[in-house]
Amino acid sequence: MAVESQGLTIVINHPAAEHYVQLIRERFPQVRALAAPDSDRLEWHIGEADALLAFRFPVEVFDKAKKLRWFQCTGAGIDSIFPIRERVGHLKVTNARGIHGDVIADYVMAGVTMLHWDFRRFLQEQKDRQWNPRFIAPLADKTLGVVGLGAIGGTIARRAKSAGMTVVGSKRDVSVPIDGVDRLFPSGALEEMLPLCDFVVLALPAKPDTVGFIGAADIARIRPHAFLINIARGSVIVEAELIKALQSRAIAGAMLDVFEREPLPQESPLWDMPNVIATPHVAGSPTNYTERVFSIFADNLDRFLKGQALTNVVDLSRGY
């Protein structure tokens, strides 16, 4: 059944709210788009919202969102809604999957190269005017393992394959082969997969059953010369155990884009560990992010207005 578009109100809770409002008004002059970039304006408008466009679902105002029927997340991970997932009832949840994979694969391959070549050492040597040639194994001799082969993990796998690497990966459903993956493991078989890897990339969704998914036992299965790259969420690995493993060189190093707490607290040892590259949750942030999300959102809004099925729907029971 088509929705009465004239009265439809969309609330945008995002730092780029004004930009989204402008894009929505240009393309959908018949709907009401309200910018609510901060908590005061969100609180003010949320009761009027039929649809909400936001990165994080504002669970703190959920009880006031009496009319809300659709939440379009501007990101891929919808972990923010899990605390109230039993209560969201008929709410449709969609995400922006599809816009992150390429730029995240760029990040991962940069990390693989920097860690493997020890570019930090080259840069230091350059600074010290030291000329220290050495041999480096080609990436084609190395194995990269992707934990979580969704849209993002699959793109990483194909990119690593195109660099000539052996690629292994784990996924909940292993019934369908994944392009670029030489060997597929069920997600419960990490103990078999991790010891094969020179690089372990975490690309699994954050959801209640993946909190601390990689704990001390799995970290111990990563070989001492291997590197870990996390572009998922900080919660999927037990950070204190990872720090211990990095400090004791039980694993060689890590590139981390996500952390248990963000921004990474000033007192975190990860800031200045010599074998860690830490970045501020940027791996999945391509330029023109707002326009990219808008193209998914606009397609969905069209569908919503016509009463058609939405795309990029998240199954909250599955978590992605």
Ligand code: GLV
């Ligand atoms: C970013 O981390 C996202 O989930 O899109």
